[in-house]
Amino acid sequence: MTKSRRRRVSTAIRYAVLTLWAIIAFFPIYWMVATSFKPDTQWFAWPPVYFPEPPTLDNYRNVWFGAEQYAATQYAISSQKPLISLGNSAIIATTSTLLAVLFGSVIAYGVSRHRILSETRMFQLLMLRMIPPIVVVAPLSLYYAAVGLTDTFAGLILIYFLTSLPYAVWMTKSFIDEVPREIEQAAQILGASRWRTIFEIVLPLIRSGLVATFLFILILTWSEYLLALIITKTQVTTVPIELSKYQGSTEGRVYGRQAALSVGITIPLMIVGLIIRKHLARGFSFGMVRR
């Protein structure tokens, strides 16, 4: 009796703590969504408005579809429409991620089956990711300017490819390690070349792992800020940069507009993240932690 009561109490405490944290985790996201539906008088009202009344779609119309003239409102010093930068982000993130996963998985196969990189080299590869980009970003921007890569798709794709490669190699390797070798050995005995073995046997076997790796790196690339800030000027701005241009440079707080942009940027990311929620730990730990 006492034992079951104690268990009930501890269950109640657990739910209380978890619910409290769920509120903490969710409230800022709720606030962002709520603000995006508020008319401008409620963005910054006292007391704060917790439920937009009446909810409006004005922010979305203005930000995403340019319903109001930029020049007239002044606070958007944006050089592009957000929809274009959304497209840019999609192109840059998917291309660089695709390349990284393709390249990374072949390297990972080589490491897993033939140790083409020693453990030491594998850890050195991590340095591409672990050294903070800020320490090379100034010479990188000068170098890019000199070779004409500033503000181009190729420039951003190249640097994102390199910085996501460590994740791609390590994460796909953790999947390939789980595939028994017998299958590919059988294929090789039957005369399949190494490349055919990789692309027609091994990689199809870790299909879901490749998708998870792809989506995981997509999340990181999509949110990247510093490199995009330095390398892009006006032509290929990505969405985080576009958002930072809505910092109220003249009028101050334009919360509703920022929130409408933020929602559009974040929702795809959350959907992707929730799809691969089981693989996130593996991704962030470079495949060292599995589930």
Added chain:
Amino acid sequence: MALMAANAAPASTRELSRRRAVRRFKWSILAPLIALIALVLLPVLFLQLYFSFHQWTVYLGSWSEAEFVGLDLFTEVLTDPRFGWAVVRSLAFATGSTIGCFVFGFALAYLMHKPFRGQAVYYAIFILPMLTVPVVVAYTGEMLLYQSGPINDLVTRLSGIEFKPAWLTNPNIALPTVMLLEIWNWTPFSFIIMLAGLAAVPREPLEAAEILGASRWRIFWEVQLPLLRPVIFLALVLRFLEAMAEFPKTWALLQGGPGTATETLPIYIFLTTWQYFEVSKGAAMSYIVMLLMIVIVLVAIRLLRREKRALDAMYGGGAT
């Protein structure tokens, strides 16, 4: 005996040709990659070195006109108190937010590691902050934390006490504010890592301790925690490195301000290079920070290598 020797000869040539094929395969992947990395990294590192030793400003036409100044820029950076403070701030920020993320993440993971009703829903909600773009976190943070904003209003209403800290404009709490945002943003990281770790801990030692009548507290400290050590290291080390590099939230929210209150290393380098246009000083600073980070990363990699062995052993044992 003779038979074996006869067998061994063709086998070893086959082995040799196999090895040659592997080598060919190895370089056909690695060569383009190494070339690409060299093509990007070498000029960048060279430029950084060049600018660290040559005083160059944007007003000079070409790089070659820059004047050679020896180690002057390095002494300038190393005697700059603002740089010293930036180092201190970065280390404090990274340490504080790493510990914060870890404590909350581990606590939540511990509460959730056994199945219960609603687990999947809580899990989904808990990982959402990690899936928010950092710049969005910064702007949403501003919407929440201005002085008469919703956070202060909610706390005042719930506690009944006037609660009005100036989160973003008071220099004494601006850095802790960014730290709080970082903790909100990345607690899910520690949470998912620790949850995966707790799920992978072998059951037998726990059951044995339970049968021996150990208290839950002792089981936690003396059985679970030692088994979790590799995962704990992983969660701490990776988070610390990321926190040292934190730029988007700090920049988008406060640009190092108010005053220099949130001027961490990335922010100070950025300001020096792109606001004060002291490219050479920025380069020298980057160089010093890069060396500092290489030392930190090498230590981190050493730790990770050790813990990865333990992890592999754990998964190797669990899988088969």
